[in-house]
Amino acid sequence: MCGPLLCTDRGIIDNYKNYIDMLQNYVPILIFLAIALVIGVVPLIAGMLLSKRVPEVAKDSPYECGFEAFEDSRGRFDVRYYLVAILFIIFDLEIAFLFPWAVALRDIGIPGLLAMAFFLTILTIGFIYEWKKGALNWD
Amino acid sequence: MMSYWYAIPELYRDLFVTSVLIVIFLLALMGAVAYVTFAERKIIGYMQVRIGPNRVGPRGWLQPIADALKLLTKEMILPSKSSHFLFRIAPVLSIVPALGAWAVIPLTEGVQFSNINAGLLYVLALTSMGVYGVIVAGWASNSKYALLGALRSAAQIVSYEIAMGFALVGVLIASGSLNLTDIVNAQAGGITHWYWLPLLPLFMVYLISGVAETNRAPFDVAEGESEIVAGFHVEYSGMGFAVFFLAEYANIILISALTALLFMGGWLSPFEGYAALLSIPYVGVHLFEFFSLILKIPFVDVLLGAGPHWFFIKTSFIIFCFLWFRATFPRYRYDQIMRLGWKVLIPVTLVWIFVEGVAIAMQVGPWFD
Numbered sequence: 001m002c003g004p005l006l007c008t009d010r011g012i013i014d015n016y017k018n019y020i021d022m023l024q025n026y027v028p029i030l031i032f033l034a035i036a037l038v039i040g041v042v043p044l045i046a047g048m049l050l051s052k053r054v055p056e057v058a059k060d061s062p063y064e065c066g067f068e069a070f071e072d073s074r075g076r077f078d079v080r081y082y083l084v085a086i087l088f089i090i091f092d093l094e095i096a097f098l099f100p101w102a103v104a105l106r107d108i109g110i111p112g113l114l115a116m117a118f119f120l121t122i123l124t125i126g127f128i129y130e131w132k133k134g135a136l137n138w139d
Numbered sequence: 140m141m142s143y144w145y146a147i148p149e150l151y152r153d154l155f156v157t158s159v160l161i162v163i164f165l166l167a168l169m170g171a172v173a174y175v176t177f178a179e180r181k182i183i184g185y186m187q188v189r190i191g192p193n194r195v196g197p198r199g200w201l202q203p204i205a206d207a208l209k210l211l212t213k214e215m216i217l218p219s220k221s222s223h224f225l226f227r228i229a230p231v232l233s234i235v236p237a238l239g240a241w242a243v244i245p246l247t248e249g250v251q252f253s254n255i256n257a258g259l260l261y262v263l264a265l266t267s268m269g270v271y272g273v274i275v276a277g278w279a280s281n282s283k284y285a286l287l288g289a290l291r292s293a294a295q296i297v298s299y300e301i302a303m304g305f306a307l308v309g310v311l312i313a314s315g316s317l318n319l320t321d322i323v324n325a326q327a328g329g330i331t332h333w334y335w336l337p338l339l340p341l342f343m344v345y346l347i348s349g350v351a352e353t354n355r356a357p358f359d360v361a362e363g364e365s366e367i368v369a370g371f372h373v374e375y376s377g378m379g380f381a382v383f384f385l386a387e388y389a390n391i392i393l394i395s396a397l398t399a400l401l402f403m404g405g406w407l408s409p410f411e412g413y414a415a416l417l418s419i420p421y422v423g424v425h426l427f428e429f430f431s432l433i434l435k436i437p438f439v440d441v442l443l444g445a446g447p448h449w450f451f452i453k454t455s456f457i458i459f460c461f462l463w464f465r466a467t468f469p470r471y472r473y474d475q476i477m478r479l480g481w482k483v484l485i486p487v488t489l490v491w492i493f494v495e496g497v498a499i500a501m502q503v504g505p506w507f508d
Contacts, residue, residue, distance in 0.1 A: 028157050028253040029261070032242035035161045039169065039238060040231040040382060043211070047378025051214050060219040062282035063373050072220075073283040081290050084477075088297040091485075092267075095304035098492075099260060102311035105499050113500035117493070124489065136481045138474035 083135055094123055161252060165238055172388045173203035179462045186466040207381065215377035218280060225279035230375070230382035233272025237389035240265040244396055245320050247406040247447040258319040259307060262397065266352070269390065270296045273361075273371050276383070280374040288370025291473060292354055292361035298480040299358075303348035305488035309341040310334055310401050312495050323405035329412025333404035340491045342402045344484045346460075349394040351480065353387060355461055357468035358476055391461050392454070399453035406450040410443050 062073060101108075101116050130136060144152070177192070181199070184191025192199040217223060243258040245251035255261060270293050277289020311317065313334055314325035326333045335342045351358040354370075362370035372383045399405055417423040434440045442448065471479070 022256075025253050025255045027154075028161070029239075029242045029255070031154070031158055032161050032165075032252055033235065033239045035158065035165060036235050036238035037231065039165050040234040043378050043382055044215075044227070044230060047211055047213075047215050047381070050211050051377050053214055057219075059216060062218055062220055062280070063284055063368065064282075073281050073286055074278070077286070077290055081294050084294045084298060087481075088301065091301040092297075092304065095301065095308065098305075098308045099311060099317070102308045103315060103317055105312055105496060106315050110500045113496050116496065120489070120493070127485075131482070136477070138477045 080138065087130065087135070090123075090126075094120075157252070164241070164252075168238065168241060168389070168392070169385065171392060172385050173207065175388045175392060175458060176206070176384070177203045178458070179465070182459065182462045183466045186463070210377055210381040213377035215379055216374070218282065218374050220281040221374065222279040222281065225275050226374075227379075229272050229276035229279055230379050230386070231272075232275055233269060234382050234386035234389060236265040236268040236272075237386045237393055240393055243319060244393075244400070245323070245405070246450055247445070248320060248324075250447065251320075254318070254320060257317050259311070259317045259322070259401075262319075263304065263307065266390075266393070267300060269386070272383075272386065276375070277371040280371075282374050284368050284373045285371050288361050288368075288373065292371055295354065295358065295361060295473075295476055295480070296352055298477060299348040299351040299484070302344050302480055302484035302488055303352060305485065305492060306338075306341040306345040306348065307401070309338050309488065309492055309495055312492070312499055313338060319400055319405075323400055323407065326404045327407060327411070330404070330409045332412070333402065333407070335402040338402065338491070338495070340487055342398075344488050345402065346398060346457075347479075348484065349398060350461065350464060351476065353390045353394055353461075355387075355391065356465035357471050359470060360473045360476060391458060395457035395461065396450075396454045398457050399450055403453045403457075404449075405453070406445050406447055408443060408445045408449055411445070 061068070097119070098116070101112065105112060147155075177199070180202070181191040192202040195201045195205045217226065240262045242252045243255055243261050245254070273289050273292045273296065277285045277287075277292070280286070310322060314322040316322055316325065330336075350356075354361045362368075362372075372380060375383060417427050419426075434443075
């Protein structure tokens, strides 16, 4: 019986080889990301080298409608953005829980379904509470 | 010459070949991205009874190259009040995830750089990273418009990512695998077996979320010109702007490719699974004769069968839809966008996941076995 990582009928060495095989699949991804990084950086460097920089006070100031900026732009902003961020974390975690469950659902059957239904019910109650509290309103 | 090549250890040879292939692939992708911008201007042009760019090269075909050269030589302004380091790396943070996710995308069975088990998880992780580019750019610019645009974009992207994640959970339940090749193969059996039909609500949710994730019209309040100019990249010029621009279109291509893989059968042929028609009395005989005639033409059997060309056609179709949406729909208001994401799409996906989970666990339904 061989899982994605461990084979129950093999020794430690073979399992280790299995693990290394799995890691080897990620080597092209590492190279890919490195080359993607290069392809992202090269145009910027080329742009810096090829373009002429003529600094000027008005040009280098933050974009405004012809005014000097009154204050630092990093001021206060609406609390609802924080709220969205917090709700996002909760729901994203939920998705992280759902992913392995969804893949394994065929194997775990009805007990697995009930366990997740219980979890989702609690979350849905929380979601309804947020909704009723008006955390999702933007007007 | 060849003897030198074989004198190099096999590992280094493999790494070298892989790197060269990756460079070729990514450059081709960048070319595709450039030409999606051209396609957008042309398609929207014709939809608005104009002809779009037609001056540079034959029928305007060199327009993207001219744009790239122009932006390359434009001054890159570094705002005096900005955080210089963050301001410079933000475009890179934006484009690397959009390109990097392609490492696991299969063009056809077996043609991909890495066939990992957690393929979809990797794609989801990388596309989530894209929001950092937006946030960092908005913050580093130290400009009111940029910050407001970044906040709007970020809140919108994370909101729709939840709906998108739930839609993906539905695909995972139906396919039972995170591996993109397995997900496509699980859809085998003809056009009605592709997940767009059995998972129709999730397909709609995914498509809408995809448009919102990439900040495209009609969900493009982040760069609503009439409100906050260009949004988070208002302070960028020259190549800095170009890289953000490329990242946006690279994301469109990525989302379209994912939609094609997850919901439209990837490289599978739409002509699959109609063998039953041949057993219909009388008509079947004629159909059989017709097809045996057609298949005598060279390459037709290859074109009608599964292959990367179907993947490209499906991806192109969804890209076309993205452009079509922009030409058709008026812009949503921000509160409407957030309401749609949280109060419509998330409940829809939750209900559908529940229905689908019950169907799978009870082993009912023709689609879920």
